[in-house]
Amino acid sequence: xxxQIQEEExxxxxxxxxxxxxxxxxxxLLDEGAQLVEVLPAKEYEEDHLPGAINLPLRRLExxxxxxxxxxxxxxxxxxxxx
Amino acid sequence: MEGKLDWLxxxxxxxxxxxxxxxxxxxxxxxxxxxxxxxxLGDVRGWVRAGxxxxxxxLNEERVVLGLLRAKELDxxxxxxxxxxxxxxxxxxxxxVAIEEMAQLMIDHDVESSPITTSDGRLVGxxxxxxxxxxxxxxxxxxxxxxxxxxxx
Numbered sequence: 001x002x003x004q005i006q007e008e009e010x011x012x013x014x015x016x017x018x019x020x021x022x023x024x025x026x027x028x029l030l031d032e033g034a035q036l037v038e039v040l041p042a043k044e045y046e047e048d049h050l051p052g053a054i055n056l057p058l059r060r061l062e063x064x065x066x067x068x069x070x071x072x073x074x075x076x077x078x079x080x081x082x083x
Numbered sequence: 084m085e086g087k088l089d090w091l092x093x094x095x096x097x098x099x100x101x102x103x104x105x106x107x108x109x110x111x112x113x114x115x116x117x118x119x120x121x122x123x124l125g126d127v128r129g130w131v132r133a134g135x136x137x138x139x140x141x142l143n144e145e146r147v148v149l150g151l152l153r154a155k156e157l158d159x160x161x162x163x164x165x166x167x168x169x170x171x172x173x174x175x176x177x178x179x180v181a182i183e184e185m186a187q188l189m190i191d192h193d194v195e196s197s198p199i200t201t202s203d204g205r206l207v208g209x210x211x212x213x214x215x216x217x218x219x220x221x222x223x224x225x226x227x228x229x230x231x232x233x234x235x236x
Contacts, residue, residue, distance in 0.1 A: 023090055038087070048099040048179075050090055081086035 018077075026050075026076055034074040037061075050078070092202035094178035107185045108178025110218050111199040111208030117142050120149065124168045125161025127152070138196050140206055141169045147204040148175060153195060175200040178207050185210060186219035 021029070030036060036053040038045050045055040056064060069075055091097065094108045116139045118127045131139045137157065141150035150169030159168045175198045176185065189197065189212040199207040 020085075023085065023093060023095070026090075040087070046099055048087065048091065048097045048101045050087065051096060051098050053098075078090075079086050081088045 021076070029074055029076060032074075034076050035069055037065075037069070037075060037077045039077060039079055044080075053078075089202060091179035092177045094201055094207050097179075101179075101181070104222070105182045105218050106178060107176050107180045107182060107199045107210055107215075108207050110182050110185075110214050111178070111210040112214070113208040115140055115206075115209035117146075117206065118152075118165055119143070120164065120166040120169075122165045123161070124152075124157070124159060124163045124165060127165060128157045128161065131157065138209060138211075140198050140209060141165055142206060146206050148173070148198045148200050148206050151196075151198060173198055175204070176210070177202065182215055183219045183222060186212070186215035189215055 026034075026036075030052065036050055037056050038049050038053045039056060039058045039061060041057050042055055045053075045057075049055070054068070056068065096102070116127075116131045116134060116136050118131075118139055118141055120141060120143070127139060131137075131152075137154045139152040139157070140148055141152065143149055150165075150171045151173040152165070152169050156168050156170055174194070178199055178201070185197075188194070189210075194212060196209050196211045199210050201207060
């Protein structure tokens with residue numbers, strides 16, 4: 001029983017852990033209903049953003065993510081580059 | 084995800100104020116002739132010029148740009164292989180560069196034409212200085228005339 005609980009907790013942590021994905025996977029996940037978030041400042045978002053992305057600048061991410069994002073759908077977060 | 088830069092460099096569509104203005108990838112000619120390394124220059128020159136072009140981009144099987152043939156290279160010995168005649172490793176630009184910036188750069192550096200490629204080197208199209216300058220000038224005129232309308236109102 002205890003072992004089962006530990007395995008379930010490990011599975012939840014694994015699913016919740018961020019993973020880096022390729023742009024082809026982005027397109028596939030978007031087709032499946034994923035949410036897309038750009039964390040750059042508003043001005044950069046207004047100039048260019050991926051289709052359908054919402055803007056949640058990094059400083060506001062922790063405070064506003066829970067109110068804005070649907071916890072039942074995958075979330076893809078991106079910045080300017082992977083560095 | 085690798086980031087917005089990777090998405091832009093792949094020539095994928097975006098939303099926003101920049102996406103409303105023409106960029107290098109939008110103006111580049113997608114129908115540019117292409118050829119492979121092992122072809123004969125004389126054969127390639129024949130159909131390139133018959134199509135009204137004076138340039139040809141050299142690709143591999145995955146459409147990665149390997150070289151460029153401009154007028155000078157096309158006029159070389161027709162029995163040369165493309166690999167021997169071409170200008171290898173030409174300067175390339177990403178599709179998201181603003182067309183005004185491209186026009187200025189090409190004029191300043193006397194660049195007749197330039198392949199526009201994705202971040203992994205695959206050909207999007209060929210941008211000529213004439214096309215870049217024409218579109219940049221149209222944008223400037225459109226900007227000037229809308230500025231004059233605002234002044235009148």
